[in-house]
Amino acid sequence: MTRDDIKDVVLEIIEDINDEEDLSKIDGDKALRDQIELDSMDFLDIVMELRKRFQIQIPEEDYGNFETLNKSVNYLEPLLADK
Amino acid sequence: MPISKLTNLKSTYDSVIIGSGLGGLTCANMLARQGHKVLLLEHHFQLGGLATWFTRPNGHIFDVSLHGFPYGMIKSCRRYWNKEIKNRIVQLKGIRFVNPQYQLESTFTREHFTELLENHFKIPRKNIDGFFETIFNMNYYEDNTQTTGELFEKYFPNRNDVHRFLLEPITYANGSTLEDLALTYGIVFSNFMSKGVYTFQGGTDKMIALMAEEIQRNGGTICTNTKVDKIEIENKKVQGVSVTYKNQQIFIPAKSVVSNAGLVNTIFDLTDKEHFKQDWICQAKKIRVNSSSSQVYFGIKKGESFPFLGDLVFTSKAETFTTDELFDFNTTSQTFSIYYPECRADNSKYENHYAVVSSLNARYEDWVNLSKDDYAIAKENLIKRASSDLEKFIPGIVEKSDWIEAATPKTFKRYTLHRGGSSFGTKFEGLEYSRNLHKQVAGLFHVGSVGIIMSGWLGAMNYGAIVCNDADAYLRK
Numbered sequence: 001m002t003r004d005d006i007k008d009v010v011l012e013i014i015e016d017i018n019d020e021e022d023l024s025k026i027d028g029d030k031a032l033r034d035q036i037e038l039d040s041m042d043f044l045d046i047v048m049e050l051r052k053r054f055q056i057q058i059p060e061e062d063y064g065n066f067e068t069l070n071k072s073v074n075y076l077e078p079l080l081a082d083k
Numbered sequence: 084m085p086i087s088k089l090t091n092l093k094s095t096y097d098s099v100i101i102g103s104g105l106g107g108l109t110c111a112n113m114l115a116r117q118g119h120k121v122l123l124l125e126h127h128f129q130l131g132g133l134a135t136w137f138t139r140p141n142g143h144i145f146d147v148s149l150h151g152f153p154y155g156m157i158k159s160c161r162r163y164w165n166k167e168i169k170n171r172i173v174q175l176k177g178i179r180f181v182n183p184q185y186q187l188e189s190t191f192t193r194e195h196f197t198e199l200l201e202n203h204f205k206i207p208r209k210n211i212d213g214f215f216e217t218i219f220n221m222n223y224y225e226d227n228t229q230t231t232g233e234l235f236e237k238y239f240p241n242r243n244d245v246h247r248f249l250l251e252p253i254t255y256a257n258g259s260t261l262e263d264l265a266l267t268y269g270i271v272f273s274n275f276m277s278k279g280v281y282t283f284q285g286g287t288d289k290m291i292a293l294m295a296e297e298i299q300r301n302g303g304t305i306c307t308n309t310k311v312d313k314i315e316i317e318n319k320k321v322q323g324v325s326v327t328y329k330n331q332q333i334f335i336p337a338k339s340v341v342s343n344a345g346l347v348n349t350i351f352d353l354t355d356k357e358h359f360k361q362d363w364i365c366q367a368k369k370i371r372v373n374s375s376s377s378q379v380y381f382g383i384k385k386g387e388s389f390p391f392l393g394d395l396v397f398t399s400k401a402e403t404f405t406t407d408e409l410f411d412f413n414t415t416s417q418t419f420s421i422y423y424p425e426c427r428a429d430n431s432k433y434e435n436h437y438a439v440v441s442s443l444n445a446r447y448e449d450w451v452n453l454s455k456d457d458y459a460i461a462k463e464n465l466i467k468r469a470s471s472d473l474e475k476f477i478p479g480i481v482e483k484s485d486w487i488e489a490a491t492p493k494t495f496k497r498y499t500l501h502r503g504g505s506s507f508g509t510k511f512e513g514l515e516y517s518r519n520l521h522k523q524v525a526g527l528f529h530v531g532s533v534g535i536i537m538s539g540w541l542g543a544m545n546y547g548a549i550v551c552n553d554a555d556a557y558l559r560k
Contacts (some may be wrong), residue, residue: 041159041548048117048551051554052118052555057559
């Protein structure tokens with residue numbers, strides 16, 4: 001998957017969790033939690049959905065990599081390279 | 084509610100869930116939704132665990148724990164259940180406190196608490212802001228030994244009335260006391276008291292029925308009247324469960340087992356201890372179960388009614404607030420949950436039904452050793468105390484009622500099987516053991532009220548989602 005594909009997937013998952021906010025204005029370098037309503041339970045849902053779709057395991061200590069959209073893409077890029 | 088027969092089971096399951104409290108139900112639903120083959124087993128004839136209700140002659144229905152839950156339930160019900168369940172969550176507006184120190188009403192929002200602390204209790208603004216800032220920034224992984232009592236003394240020194248105002252509702256919600264860790268208080272308070280108190284339109288019975296439907300829609304199988312005797316383990320790995328069904332022993336193979344039985348029951352009663360590391364099991368013996376409860380139920384005669392007096396009324400005759408008084412066998416502190424016809428407005432069976440449930444904190448030890456006669460007398464006394472206190476709010480309450488009965492810690496024990504009849508899981512240390520159970524036995528998970536912060540309807544439901552993530556990761560390895 002390309003970086004753009006990965007970004008689309010992450011946004012799609014977030015949209016499913018939070019369908020009440022406009023995600024097009026998200027700044028990739030700013031913390032997601034500061035821009036839209038996402039709590040720690042929502043990050044759990046993101047991880048679970050990624051596991052279901054791509055069979056990738058993300059350990060709890062790595063959850064911090066999902067702080068911003070760009071950080072998420074950086075983290076997922078090697079994991080999803082051949083998906 | 085279509086319940087499966089244990090004799091019509093599939094040969095093996097991805098996950099067997101033991102117990103159908105809100106943690107077990109939520110975990111079962113989410114695992115089923117993830118595509119796993121799920122079997123939910125419940126020993127009682129009814130689902131819900133402590134999220135329960137019961138019916139009585141003369142058309143009565145009583146909710147046991149539908150007192151009120153936090154705003155976060157709306158989002159959790161939407162995410163982990165469905166829109167129909169979410170749309171039935173409505174706000175409760177009438178929450179009152181009546182005790183010798185103050186008589187107040189609150190909407191249970193941070194703004195209103197701030198206003199009352201400033202204008203009624205005359206607390207300087209900088210203390211109020213400092214207090215809220217501290218508790219809203221608490222994280223459960225922080226290593227802090229400060230107790231809730233110490234936290235209160237820091238911001239509101241020598242103000243027992245303020246301590247009572249801030250803690251009493253939480254004690255009824257999860258059994259926590261001034262002596263528990265401040266961070267458990269902080270996490271629960273910031274969840275519970277920041278955006279109001281909510282209830283479920285249609286009552287507990289409707290909620291649980293909708294949840295059972297959703298699990299089945301997602302392909303999960305549910306069996307009631309099925310008590311699990313043992314979690315079967317070989318070579319540190321879960322193999323399934325053994326159950327007794329109609330006097331027959333049946334082994335059900337499963338790749339993973341999620342126990343929604345009490346944590347202490349799970350470790351010491353359902354599992355052979357040879358499967359755990361010795362030092363781990365030694366430490367686990369120190370897990371303290373939380374306190375229990377007593378309740379008194381008043382069913383109002385058909386045709387009788389009373390005017391709105393609030394939804395939740397926290398009452399006490401105690402001059403000051405202490406843990407000992409609150410948990411005393413003869414405590415004068417109780418909370419009235421008042422149910423009006425609106426609660427089940429769309430259920431014609433309970434048209435114009437009024438009920439009141441009084442809840443008291445209680446210690447199992449105080450009740451378990453009473454003789455049959457003393458137990459009956461103590462139950463009568465509970466009813467007398469609740470009736471005379473309720474009389475002040477609803478004159479003629481006893482005459483208006485045609486059903487009054489009491490439940491004690493022994494009742495809670497009978498229906499939940501929890502050690503010590505615990506109504507709020509374990510104290511803080513239980514969380515670590517619950518979270519780490521699968522590191523002792525591969526494929527064995529625990530979900531349910533633990534550590535105070537994972538307690539209550541919202542805590543249990545969210546914990547169900549967290550444990551689903553653990554079990555799902557294990558199953559997809």
